[in-house]
Amino acid sequence: MTSAAGWIEKTLDYRFRDNERLSQALTHRSAGGRHNERLEFLGDAVLGMIIAETLFLRVPDAEEGYLTRLRANLVRRETLAEIGAEIGLGDWLRLGAGELKSGGFRRASILANGVEAVLGAIYLDSGLGAVRSVIERLYADRLQSLPADTELKDSKTRLQEILQSRGLDLPEYATESVSGEAHKRHFEVACRVAALGFRTTAGGRSRRQAEQRAAKAMIERIQNG
């Protein structure tokens, strides 16, 4: 394909009225000039709304908590970066010299923001109906196979529910140690379920992360008897 407009038409089945909008959506801040951050802000809100509406209509028996977790799962950065990679967005983004070389996390974040910016540009260009069609196309597979609620809950919440269902007290978490300098701390946390006499430990880059991992280990411990 020779143009960004042609690529969008082929992958998203959408034709921009004003190609300047597409051009801006594909321009990362590092490239200078009119960049895509404001469009990203708009696209983030539009995507959140359309996914909420779609879930509301498609899963009529879901309670609000499940809807909220489903939405968070569908609009989180990792999912957006995956979508960006699937449509080959990286080939069409205009980046500054420094960003071109960056990989890993930075790259995923730029892809995710780029997807939102393109959606924001389509909304500005043609309104809600057009962007809804594009989002339904981008999310078709993911909306076909929505994860069950248990898959979406974090480990601490799941552990709490497992214990409550057995009439047991809540687990206790204790920080065992904190090491490393301010910008790369390491936390070691223990999770204890007194009634079962079980104790697990785990480490992480934040107390929260370590607690989640210790809770996950505890769930496995309980499920293995």
Next chain:
Amino acid sequence: MTSAAGWIEKTLDYRFRDNERLSQALTHRSAGGRHNERLEFLGDAVLGMIIAETLFLRVPDAEEGYLTRLRANLVRRETLAEIGAEIGLGDWLRLGAGELKSGGFRRASILANGVEAVLGAIYLDSGLGAVRSVIERLYADRLQSLPADTELKDSKTRLQEILQSRGLDLPEYATESVSGEAHKRHFEVACRVAALGFRTTAGGRSRRQAEQRAAKAMIERIQNG
């Protein structure tokens, strides 16, 4: 006024096609039956989108960070609870016996959720244009006088920017003491700016809250010379 529909028509200039939707939006979970939580989920997303769009169009020179802070300020629970109180939503909500008696935080939270549920119901009833008109009406004063960016930034961020603008090192925070039981801890935190020889302390219910307060005291200390 004798009916909820009449109240909505008078306060929001909107007439429901299907009054069942309004009725559901006004029913708190505690009242039993079809309650408003799913509508609240939808309304939250719709409100977030319309406020984003409105800010995007009204503040064309604002960068993404400022737009994000403005939006967070306009859709946070406190603002929504204020709007709920302004339109007299409390008189029309159907609550269970237990909730009727609750005051303070619980009541504010119920009002905020109720506002979102009504907006979700209007969106379902008539689509984006109708709910946009209602939101612009509810937010008219707030959109007329948007806070400056400095008012929106938290104290730690503002302190950091003040010090950076003077070429000074970042402040240091240290926890001085933690007291109280798990569910009502009290943190005492000190903030120190070595280059100025200033030190402030403050307390709070979380480390973050105490740090914010100590940073605020430090900003005042610096601004008073």
